[in-house]
Amino acid sequence: MDKDAQGLLDSSLMASGTASRSEDEESLAGQKRSSSQALGTIPKRRSSSRFIKRKKFDDELVESSLAKSSTRAKGATGVEPGRCSGSEPSSSEKKKVSKALSTPVPPSPAPAPGLTKRMKKSKQPLQVTKDLGRWKPADDLLLINAVLQTNDLTSVHLGVKFSCRFTLREVQERWYALLYDPVISKLACQAMRQLHPEAIAAIQSKALFSKAEEQLLSKVGSASQPSLETFQDLLHRHPDAFYLSRTAKALQSHWQLMKQYYLLEDQTVHPLPKGDQVLNFSDAEDLIDDSKLKDMRDEVLEHELTVADRRQKREIRQLEQELHKWQVLVDSITGMSSPDFDNQTLAVLRGRMVRYLMRSREITLGRATKDNQIDVDLSLEGPAWKISRKQGVIKLKNNGDFFIANEGRRPIYIDGRPVLCGSKWRLSNNSVVEIASLRFVFLINQDLITLIRAEAAKITPQ
Incomplete structure (x- = not known):
């Protein structure tokens, strides 16, 4: 660097030092003036007047010299040109920013006292919606209307239907x-004011009738049949006596109720009979002449009764037809079973749970259903869902021999030997019959079979 350049730099440094001092003095004077103006409104801001100098870089020196020349040309109120991005602000710029920040800020205006009162008042109705207990606003309105009508709390308790039962x-x-x-009264009044007009009208329509209203209604004769126009005329002639929500229809309904309980002026209550001759319901029913009563025929009921009667007769007829067959007796295991044979039992098919008596020369074995009736229902012994509806037939020949024929899909085992479908096998005394895991013992009444064989021998020619 040559001597001319060095001298130029020294002169610029001296100029910047003097300019910075003058700016410092101006900023201090401005701070004092602003603090004196804002005295009493904003507390005095404490700031240090110490100026810390540091060495500047070459680019900062050039920018500060340009900024000082532009401020001298424009004056104190001139706007500085924008600095390059990335460069730090100079000390003069920092002081200007601090000077701008030190200007007093006007405080926010406080709300007027009337406005705060209005805001508080607007929030008050929200507190009315809190729980008032079991008494609802509708109940309070019902209570007030009823008391004003009757002036009797006992009548109100008996005649008014509240939202819940009160004593x-x-x-x-x-x-x-x-x-x-x-x-409580203030909260209740505010809650009642918030009720819907339709709800208020419904509550007012349920108001009890006062004595003056019932007295006017009792003057209407019981023998006459008043129309709605009669009660409407009564409302027009006595507007002060009736409640504001009364209608001709309501008056007519209450008049009919009073007539039912003999409360009209031209009605008299019949006294009860003296002595013990009090007419009860059964005596009154006996006095009714049944011939005078109209017999209302119910065709649907008669049709159902006819169908049910026909069904029952068909079942009885079916049972009567089955009586001539040798029925099968089933005994539960009670420990006291009757003897296996009698003078009518040919054989017995005895299982673990029940025993079947063979009293005819031919019986059918299988599983009974609604459409299939058989003599021996094996489902009474146990699970029979594998057994066919007609599993087999047991027959007694004229010579006294018993044979079983398999007519089902599954085989029948006689003493462990299978009898396939379409085959038959001779049964002897104490034969074990197994059908789909159900086991039975076949017992023969030897005495009765001997008599049958003797009769058969006499009939057959020698």
Whole structure:
């Protein structure tokens, strides 16, 4: 670097030092003025007036010299040209920023006292929706209307249907609380004001009738048949006596109720009979003449009774037809079983649970269903879902021999020997018959079979 350049740098450094001092003094004076102006509104900001100098780089020196020349030309209020990105701000720029930040900021205006009151008032109705206990706003309105109509809490307790069942004591306590407790009455009134108009109209339509209203209604004769126009005219002639929500239809319904209980002026209540001759329901029913009653025929019921009667007769006829057959007797295991044979039993097919008596020369074995009736239902012994509906037939020949014929799909085992479908086998006394895992013992009444053989021998020619 030559001497001319070195001198230029020295002169620029001296100029920047003097300019920075003048700017420091101006910034200090500006801070004092701003602090004196904001005295009392904003506390005085404590700042240090110490200026820390550091060595500047070559590019900062050039930029600071350009900035100082532009500020002298434009004045104190001139806008600085933008610096290059990535360069740090100079000390003069930092002081200008601090000067801009030190300007007093006007405080936010406080809300007016009237506005705060309005905001509080707007939030108050939200507190009304809290739980008021078992008494709902509709119940309170019902209670108030009923008491104003009747002036009797006992009548209110008996005649008004609240949302839940209250005792007479609870009704009295609630009425006194609405009258004398300011907190409860205020909350109840606010809650009642929030009710829907339709709900209020429905509650008012249920108001009890006062004595004055019933007195006017009782003047309508019981023998006459008043129409809605009669009660509408009654409402027009006595607008002050009736409740504001009364309609001609409501008056007519209440008048009919009063007539039913003999509460009209021209009605008299019949006294009860004296003595023990009190007419009860059974005596009154005996006095009714059945011939005067209309016999209302129910065709659907008669048709159902006819169908049921026909079905029962068919079942009885079927049972009567089966009586002539030798029936099969089934005995449960009780430990006291009757003898196996009698004078009518030819043989017995005895199982583990039941025993079947053979009282005819031919019986069928199988599984009984709704459409298939057989003599020996093997399902009474155990699980018979593998047995055919007609598994086999046991026959007694004239010579006294018993044969079993297999007519089912599964084989029948006689003493361990299979009898296939379409085959037959001779049964002897104490033969073991096995059908689909169900085992039976075939027992023959030897005395009766001997007599049959003797009779057969006499009939056959020698």
